[in-house]
Amino acid sequence: MVASEAQIREWLTQVTDPEIPVLTIEDLGILRDVRHGKDGVTVTITPTYSGCPAMMAIRMEIVRALREQGVERVRVEEVLSPAWTTDWLSQDGRAKLLAYGIAPPAGKAQRKSALFGEPDTVACPQCGSERTSRTSEFGSTACKAMYRCEDCLEPFDYFKCI
């Protein structure tokens, strides 16, 4: 039986970000394309962040998830252009991040904040307060920054707009 591309996408919902396991690669917006040709399945992804070691794990997970379904020939291709931005996070993905306790990126990708330093207001994922301050440029991974809420005093990760 030849699996349809829709079926393959369905199977790929098992593949999640190893650092934020509630997010599938579809939620992240890094799953660009699925093709099923004579020579097997080609999955095209765009890495979130060139320094993310998670991408290696994600590639392996894609191959594993499809092999489990009997797809023997899997190729994972990376497309670097256009570059991934946090705008590609799905609405589902944003909701899941918030439920997971990570503030989703605020608004559009903040190319300008890289120039001017400060991001827009980041709301606390615990209590929703906008009285938050950045405690560290880098959180648990390079893709996140550490914040602290001034109201409930909880520290939290913020998924940086890149």
Ligand SMILES: [Zn+2]
């Ligand atoms: Zn709070």
